[in-house]
Amino acid sequence: MNNNGKIYVVGIGPGNREQMSLLALRAIKESDVIVGYKTYINIIEDLTEGKEVINSGMKKEIERCDITIDEAEKGKVVSIISSGDPGVYGMAGVILELVAKRNSDIEVEVVPGITAANAAAASLGAPLMHDYAVISLSDLLTDWEVIKRRIDCAAAGDFIITLYNPRSKGRVTQIEEAREIIMQYRKPTTPVGIVRNAKREGEEVFITNLENMLKHKIDMFTMVIIGNTNTYKLNDKMITPRGYFK
Template identity: 65%
Template structure:
């Protein structure tokens, strides 16, 4: 009987080694096989020269998890990689569900990583210093009516709002609707940060307002952070005060 392997579900952060945790690097180094979405594999390809790699395209999440589990059953140590943090819109939840459904005894360990919200916030300054929410505008797995409900709740609660997956070739209207909903609760001059390719090559940063945000490029590589009623910008930085008296 073969020795049971192990699966690391690794959050690689934005993709560069500089923003990857030591634990993530160690997990990848210890792994026999790296499994992941091709775009994310390409971000770390210089770390994988001596590794077996199994990459696949979009909408193959379940297949990747099943493949990782089969390798682990053969006694292999596997890193299943996600960008950002694997537990935030990543592969961790799916991997656990697949393993539990299989009634497998393979150990699954989640390795945390820097999220898109954290990376974008750092590039902008300090926009998430107070209570904030993350909302994905992708309705591939979540009904749009529920996403709209959550946007209303976030706006009503005066949260800083981090928008993931704001716009794609097939989803052009969602970011417009999200802005319209937030404008019911936030002023047009609310500060908004738009970061494309956060902490990666080709990073671009825009600080604008809720009224003007749609004038700038927004796509699937972009994270949009909408401030609360106290958020302000100064010297090309976006700051949400926590309430300290200076």
């Protein structure tokens, strides 16, 4: 055990073991304590045998991070886990900010993971071959007007746009507004990839277009990737050309 304690902020990727990095597996193996959202803890349950496990529900991010630091300050090695990559809408930033606020000398190592955007893109083909923007439609922590402005800028700049948290039970109109903004700059025939449970059991992959994208099931388990003006569909794959064949 590290007498000074240590925190691993671990990205477990989409969830399947094959999609986890060797470093993520090693960090979890080395840890005395595993902290995380209970759904993600369940995914790696077989890796936590013999370890102290602390889990909690949604919207407990600050609490989980405080517990993680508390345990590390006792001299323990602690892994706090995020799905995807912990630096993309994950726990990395919160941990680093809280450690700084405490003036703690605890070592923090961020362990990257495959993001939902990259996992979904792989299932679709190669839609992210050029510049792209990642935007969350959740307005819990960001004002909706700010999100709309970001969508507008990304669409105007002809970025491929990947949408996280596109629709929830209590948030149903944002995806509709996002589509309206993007359609000011893109043709209705612009390819749109919709992937539910990317690289997980029960994965569903659809390639549609801006005009028809809302006809498909879109929820919090879904990634939506909207092509730029050059993106096209080829043999059931979505491709954004990089320009190699000019």
